[in-house]
Amino acid sequence: MERGPVSPNVDIGSLIERTPGVHGGRPRIAGTGVTVGRVVCWYKLGLSSEEIAQRVGHLSMAQVYAALAYYHANRDAIEQDLESETIEAERLEREHYLSRQND
Secondary structure (H helix, E strand, O other), X not given: OOXXXXXXXXXXXXXXXXXOOOHHHOOEEOOOOOEHXXXXXXXXXXXXXXXXXXXXXXXXXXXXXXHHHHHHHOHHHHHHHHHHHHHHHHHHHHHHHHHHHOO
């Protein structure tokens, strides 16, 4: 039985990275600007892993699954990050609204 070309093994840990100064140091899919939190938000909206990979065409299924695995392994920290982002977004929205009222 002849086999096709063998793909090199990928270290799962290499699929997620943190870089100070990029997305506030939040975990993201290596080599991309897609944060684990963004993938989790789509997942919570009901998108399947396949739909997430299709939505962001440059992501592989392995990358999406790695992001979701990272989330499930670090749920408390990711949920805290998402809550902080929500609070900050609401603050900025209020600030913008108030500045428009004062114009």
